[in-house]
Each structure stands twice: as C-alpha cells, then as structure tokens.
Amino acid sequence: MSERTEESPAEIARELCRGVLSGNPEAWERLVEQYGRLVLAIPRELGLGEDDCEEVFQTTWLALYRDLHRIERPGALPKWIATTARRHAWRALERRKRDGAVVPSGEEELRGGAVEGLLAAESRQLIHDSIEEMPGRCRDLLLLLFFDRRPLSYAAIAGELGVAEGSVGPGRVRCLAELARILERRGLGVD
Template sequence: MTHDPLTGLLTDLRPLLTAETAAEAHATGTEPGDLEQAVWLRLLERLATDGPPLDPPAWLRRAVRAEARRTRRSARFEQPYGTEPADDRDRGPERLALAAARRRALREAVRRLPGRCAPLLEALLSPEEPTYRQIAGELGISQGSIGPERSRCLACLRRLLAPEVAARQVRG
C-alpha cells in the first residue's frame, strides 16, 4: 500500500485546522465548519499552483486568521433587509413591474456567473425551495460545501452587479 504525501499532509493538518477554526469561528460569527472548508479550499488552491507550503502548520494558522478576517470584514458590510422589496404589501402595478425587473436582472446575472456558481444559485433561488440535501444530490456536491460555496458565489455576484447598481444610482 502506497502512502500519498498529499493525503498524509491533509491528515496531519486536520486536527490543527479543526482546533484553529473552532477558536476563530466564534469571533467571526460563522460556523467552524464553514471557516474550515474555506481554509481547505485555500490550501488546495495553493497546492495546485505553488505546491505545499514550507511550514504547513504555520501556513495553516496564517490562513485561518486571514480567512477569519475576511469573514469579519464581509459580515460588516452584509446587512439583512427587514423585508424583501418584492414582499412589500403594497403591490400596485408599478411595484410588481419593478419586482419582476429585479428578478429578471438577478437571474440574468446569476447565469453569467462562472463555474458551479450559476447552477448552485439557480437551485437556491428555485421557487420549490429545495433543501441543501436535495441541492447537493442534484449538483453532485457535498451538502457541507453548499454554505461556503454559496458565500463565494454571492461575493462573485456582488462584484458582478456592483457596476450595474452604481451606474443606476448615478443616473437616478
């Protein structure tokens, strides 16, 4: 039986990553598993481009803290709406037309997203409101990866829509 060095590295780092993310997650207001998965993704991206870090435990600690900072930073700017504009009780024809236009613009933007983002967000926007388990089965991904993937996809969608929203605001 051969021992894959990558598998060994991941196995060796798992307890440290679990401990580090558990310690940092509370301050970020996120789940330790979400933070852990984001760091695993960073590590896999690094392995694909630069190979393993010279000091994997030190790299892992820095990556956890960087990901925690990123999560805290984005949480400051993400504020939930009290109600969705389309859920407003005043449903005159103008409001309905504006809500329909917003939904169309959102769907068009979602279709322009790269990779797995488009199908994931389409599933999450589905009127049938599928569960994470159903979405995972439909897309062939793990149920635990939906949350972090959703966060990355929404960040990508925000970047994609930012110029359009800014342009509309300027025009009034």
C-alpha cells in the first residue's frame, strides 16, 4: 500500500489548472476523470433526460476549457465546475419547460428535492477527493469499506490490508474521525 502525503483538492486543482494552461494534455484528461462524475451527477439530480445530461456535460467542459485562464482562484475549481454545470442544467430545464416538454415532477417539488441532491453530489465529490488524498492505511481502508463495488466482509478487508480482522472496526472509527477532521478544515457543511 502506498504512503501519501496529504494534498488538498484545492492544491490538486491548482496543479491541474497550471498543467492545462501550459498545454499539458494529460492534465486536461485528469481534470475530466477527476470531476466528470460530479458534472454528470448535477443534471441527473435535476431529473433531466439523458440527451440533456449529455449536452450539459459537454457544454460544461467546453466552458471550462474556454474560461480556465480567467479563473482567478484555481483552488476553487471544483466549486466553479459545479456552479457551471448547475447553470447549464437549470437552463436546459427552463428550455424544456418553454418547449412544453413534461418535466419529471412538479416544479417546486423538483427544485426542493433537486437542490438537496445537487449539494449532496458536491459533498460526495469532496468526500471522495478527501479520501483519495488521505495518507497511509486510512485511505485504503475507507476505499475498501465504502467505495469498493464488491461486498467485502471485515475478514476479506483484513486480508487485503494484511491486518488482523479485529482491527478493522476500530480502524473504521479512527479513520472516519480523521476524515471528518479533514472535511471540517475543507468546509464540508459550510454552504
């Protein structure tokens, strides 16, 4: 298991912005991989159809590519991406309404529920980014516990990590507490 030093999402965003602006194609591809799920989750949470979701996804990335050099604080890139996707998604929804298309549910009901969903999508991105950047064994433990698509028992997780099964439960609480401290510093819960 690799040892990592903690690098915040803001630092990673700064580094990726610098890479893209200097013409590094790998930096752009990593940006798409890092934040693609967030961009697509936002129109989906609004209940837009797949065609609209795809359009929002593409226009958001086009806008990012076009405007990246104008972003004064690259550390705020994840927030900027979410805001841009939200803006394009709301406009797609308004367009559908103007066209007379049936929107997924009553407008107020949709907006009330969707707002929670949009914020949840940003929170989930921040949580995942923070786990990915945690140093040491906590990162591996939390990824296995919460993000592995296989249903893993404590015994299986202990096997993968090479630790005693009895240490997985206490480790879960300890690592979640460490993650909570990181998220507190990074502003989860502060809208």
